[in-house]
Amino acid sequence: MALFSELPVHFALLLLFLFLELHNLLIGVSSATLSISSDREALISFKSELSNDTLNPLSSWNHNSSPCNWTGVLCDKHGQRVTGLDLSGLGLSGHLSPYIGNLSSLQSLQLQNNQLTGVIPDQIGNLFNLRLLNMSTNMLEGKLPSNTTHLKQLQILDLSSNKIASKIPEDISSLQKLQALKLGRNSLYGAIPASIGNISSLKNISFGTNFLTGWIPSDLGRLHNLIELDLTLNNLTGTVPPVIYNLSSLVNLALAANSLWGEIPQDVGQKLPKLLVFNFCFNKFTGGIPGSLHNLTNIRVIRMASNLLEGTVPPGLGNLPFLRMYNIGYNRIVSSGVRGLDFITSLTNSTHLNFLAIDGNMLEGVIPESIGNLSKDLTKLYMGQNRFNGSIPSSIGRLSGLKLLNLSYNSIFGDIPNELGQLEGLQELSLAGNEISGGIPNSLGNLLKLNQIDLSKNKLVGRIPTSFGNLQNLLYMDLSSNKLDGSIPMEILNLPTLSNVLNLSMNFLSGPIPQIGRLITVASIDFSSNQLFGGIPSSFSNCLSLENLFLARNQLSGPIPKALGDVKGLETLDLSSNQLFGAIPIELQNLHVLKFLNLSYNDLEGVIPSGGVFQNLSAIHLEGNRKLCLYFPCMPHGHGRNARLYIIIAIVLTLILCLTIGLLLYIKNKRVKVTATAATSEQLKPHVPMVSYDELRLATEEFSQENLLGVGSFGSVYKGHLSHGATVAVKVLDTLRTGSLKSFFAECEAMKNSRHRNLVKLITSCSSVDFKNNDFLALVYEYLCNGSLEDWIKGRRNHANGNGLNLMERLNIAIDVACALDYLHNDSEIPVVHCDLKPSNILLDEDMTAKVGDFGLARSLIQNSTNQVSISSTHVLRGSIGYIPPEYGWGEKPSAAGDVYSFGIVLLELFSGKSPTDECFTGGLSIRRWVQSAMKNKTVQVIDPQLLSLTFHDDPSEGPNLQLNYLDATVGVGISCTADNPDERIGIRDAVRQLKAARDSLLKLSDESPRRDTERYFHVSIK
Incomplete structure (x- = not known):
């Protein structure tokens, strides 16, 4: 300081200034050195948590160099701090180190497409400068760190494709600069926070493939910059908020695979003009296909499959040159008139189309030849489960890019075109369930890439082409249920890739079964129901992966090969109804996973093995082998x-x-026994002529799945053909189920004295034992060819013209059912309460006459001197959910008023098309309250849309007036029948009277209106 004092003042000040600058510079260098050093330590710690065998890409990370020179590391322009870390796609595994939080200047962190595990450390919330955070496509788990919402500068948050299980935090809205929020393909649960609607900068929301619940928040409608909204594959319910359709910036709107309902606005294409992807499939949307979507000339994807959409395909499909996917499968779409399939021709303008699915609808007509003009890029074409007729257009052979062709379950006839053999890239061909005739073209053997072929359930004749031996990539072959003859080609038993199914059953194939060659990986072989003869080849033991082997109903002879005991994975073995002889090989005991063994109706003899599957008598079938010995050693002949x-x-x-x-x-x-039971035991015995177990077994083809009509609470119902030619419905009781025996007696008791045109007729019964010596109970009813009312209401059945039940048919059915109950309650010799009235228990005959069936829960009331004695199948709550009157839940006994309530629910369901157990009826809303509320305004709001389309299609403007005249009275009966208090319900006889009056008014009105085609409107059929 003495030195400074001797200098001039201005010079001293200059030196002081230079000293201070030098001091600051030295401090800055020291600070920078410490900062880059701390970042290096943080990165080295990060590396230490990774698995050693995946560290090769990070070999440059060491203490001897600056982090700014390391792989994936980005520093600021001065090299003082690490600002970016991009290790995406390097295959890294291990855990995330919490030291990542020490990189305080980090702005971008990209770790996507690795194999990182463990949880996201909470220290991630210390990265206050972070703008981009991407950890997608790893295996991270645990919860979302709560302090992630502290990252105020964050613009992109992508944690998709991990295993994160958490709710989306409510304070997510604090990230006010966020543009992309991608959390899809995790295990997120809970509701979507409405606060997300406050992040006005958001452009991308991707929450697909999680477990989110609740409604879509209408607050999302405030996100006017939103480009993508992906909520697919969640558990969301309710309707789509209308404000969502006002987000005109949307390019991708994907709400598929939820439980959303309501109508899609017809002007959605006008409101969302920038849409490229529209994905609403797998929901419960109603109404029609919005035609405005066909005006979006740039749209790429339209997906609306698996909903409840109705009507026709709107015009305009020819306007979509860039369309790649069009999927409207599994709805209720119809084709109208001779030009109803013209939309297929329109799609020829979509030159980039690679996926077309119109299957599972009610389209009908001849497939146009123009289908061959569709895009050469088309790889998948689904047209099955419609009503197409005519032949398969040969032009399909021009679709050179096709990998999948499904025309199954239509009414197609004619031959299989040879041109299909030109589809060299085809991998799956399904033509099952048609009426295709002629032979199988040899040209199909040219489809060298084919891995699945299904031609079953047709009328094909001739031999199986030996050219099928060329199909060296085949995994699945089903040619069953045709009229094929000749022998089984050795070529198809030498297909090494055939690993799934080989099904040649139910044909006219003859000759011996060839030796199994290279067919060693197949899981299921079915040669049953043919005319094969000779022995069973021991080479079946070469099929090391075989799980199911069916050779039943042939003419096979000789002994059962011991080598079958070497097929260790065999679960099902059916050799029944052949001419096999000799002893049962003891080697079959070695099949430890065998669950079902059927050797019945052969000529086997000797001792039955006692180990393995033979220890479980319920899993084996040995009847029809008179020389087998079950309990005692067999003595040789001559002893x-x-x-x-x-x-x-x-x-x-x-x-x-x-x-x-x-x-x-x-x-x-x-x-x-209690006195009441003893007193009524005689009444519980069935009073109908009996039929044998064997007769029913033959009538139903051994109770085959093909003849199964349905499964109920106490058993299964099969279609059968008795020996004298009658077609019947056989109800087989499950004797192991609690209450089945009482159900059997109750049904017999209810039906033995009941005769009415609207009751299903009980023909006979069977009380016997089956071939396993188990109890066997069955009831044999008349067979009603038009199925159940439930099938018609749910659209599983329709008339030949494609229409469902019209107004008059529904009214007639309601009257039929009411008349049946009126008879049971008031006119039967012994009053009967049904206790289980519902659409599935109401059957329709050839003339659409309704008949009430299934009296397994019925209650007969027999008056004696002291009290009423109930003869019924069970003493628990009777009925089916949705149809049970409320008083039964309070402990009240079944009554006629209870049946009236059930009838009222059926009536409301019949005219609304909506089940009382529909998911929309929650929180106190029931089908009755829903209908009653709508009646105050317009009943048409709750009427089945299919009924409206049939009734008012000529002049829709008259709909509201017509429904007031036609439907109010009918629906009003349903309301009167379903009052909560049983004393307030009308009687069934009053219901019959009111319904008939409504029908009379309809007929009178139609007579007074000559300008209407009465037959087309009402299809009037008075019963």
Whole structure:
């Protein structure tokens, strides 16, 4: 300081200034050195948490160099701090180090497309300068760190494709600069926070493939910059808020695979003019396909499959040159008139189309030849489960890019075009369930890339082409249920890739079964129901992956090969109804996973093995083999009468012992029976002529799945053909199910004295034992060819013209059911309460006459001197959810008023098309309250749309007036029948009277209106 004092003042000040600058510079260098050093330590710690075997891409990361020179590291322009880290796609595995939070100047963190595990450390919330955070496509789990919302500068947050299980935080709205929020393909749950609507900068929301619930918040309608909204594959419910359709900036709107409902606005294409992707499939949307979507000339994807859409395909499909996917499958779309399929021709303008699905609808007509002019890029064409007729256009052979062609389950006839053999890239061909005739073209053997072919359930004739041996990529082949003849080609038993199914059953194939060649990976072989003869090849043991082998109903002879015991994975083996002889190989005991073995109706003999599957008698079928010995060692022929005498004596003694024990148990049980049960035991016996178990087994083709009509609470119903030619419905009771025996007796009791044109006729019954000596109970009813009312309401059945039930048919059905209940309640010899009235228990005959069936829960009321005695199938709550009257839940006994309530619910469902258990009826809203509320304004709001389209299609403007005249009275009966208080309900006889009056008014009105085509409107059929 003394030195400074001797200098001039101005010079001293200059030196002081230079000293201070030098000091600051030295401090700055030291600070920078410390900062880059701390970043280096943080990155080294980050590296230390990664798996050693994936660190090769980070070999440059070491203490001897600056982090700014390391792989994936970005520094600021002065090299003082790490501002970016991009390690995407390097295959890194291991955990995220919490030291990542020390990179305080980090602006971009990209770790996507790796194999990182563990949780996201909370220290991530310390990166206050972060603008981009992308950890997508890893295996991160745990919750979203709560302090992620502290990253105020964040613009992109992408954590998609991980295993994060968490709610979306409510304070997510604090990220006011966020433009992209991508959390899809995780395990997020809970509701979508409405606060997201406050992030006005958002352009992309992707929450698809999670477990989110609740409604879509209408607050999202405030996001006027939104380009993408992806909420697919969640559990969202309710309607789409109308404000969503006002987000004119949307390019991708994907709401598929939820439980959303309501109508899609017809002007959606006008409101969302920038749409490129519209994905609403797998929901419950109603109404028609919005025609405005066909005006979006730049749109790429339109997906509306698996909804409840109706009507026709709107015009305009020819306006979409860039369309790549059009999927409207599994709706209720119809084609109208001779030009109803012209939309297929319109799609020829979409030269980039690669996916077209119109399957599972009600389209009908001849497939146009113009289908061959569709895009050469078309790879998948789904047209199955419609009503197409005519032949397969040969022009399909021009669709050179096709990989999948599905025309199954239509009414197509004619031959299979040879031109299909030109589809060299085809991998899947399904023509099943049609009426295709002629032979299988040899040209199909040219489809060298084919891995699945299904030609089953047609009328194909001739031989199986040997050219199928060329299909060296085939995984699945089903040619069953045709009229193919000749022998089984050895070529198809040498396909090494055939690993799924080989099904040639139900044809006229003959000759011996060839030796199995290279067919060693197949899982299921079915050659049953043919005319094959000779022995069973032991080479089946070469099929090391075989799980199911069906050779039943042929003419096979010889012994069962011991080598079958080597097929260790065999779960099902059916050799029944052949001419096999000899002993059952003991080697079959080695099949430890065998669940079902059917050797019935052969000529087998000897001792039945006792190990393996033979220990479970419920899993084996041995009936029809008279020489088999179940309980005693078999004696060789010629050992004299003594051995047989001893066996007979043993059997007789065993039977005597069993009868004695049974008698003692019967006497004991009889003593403890209550008086009421003893008094009514005689009444519980069925009073109809019996039919044998064998007759029913043959009538139903051994109770085959093909003849299964339905499954109920106490058993299954099969279609059968009795020996005298009658077609019947056989209800087989599940005797192991609690209450089935009482159900059997209750049904017999209810039906034995009941005769009415609107009751399903009970023909006979069967009370016997099956081939396993188990109890067998069955009821045989008349067969009603038009199925159940439930099928018609849900659109599973329609008339030949494609229409469902019209107004007069529904009214007639309601009257039929009401008349049946009126008879049961008031005119039957013994009053009967049905207790389980619902659409599935109402069947329709050929003339659409409705008949009430299934009296398994019925209750007969027999008046005696003291009280009423109930003869019923069960004493628990009776009925089916949605149709049970409220008083039953309070402990009230079943009554006629309870049946009236159930009838009222059925009536409301019949005319609204909506089930009482529909998901929309929640929180106190029921079908009755819904209909009653709508009646105050316009009943048309709750009427089945299909009924409206049939009734008012000529002059829709008259709809509201017509429905007031036609439907109010009918729906009003349903309201009167479903009052909560049983005393306030009308009687069933009053319901019949009111419904008939409504029908009379309809007929009178139609007679007074000559300008209407009455037959077309009402299809009047008075019963």
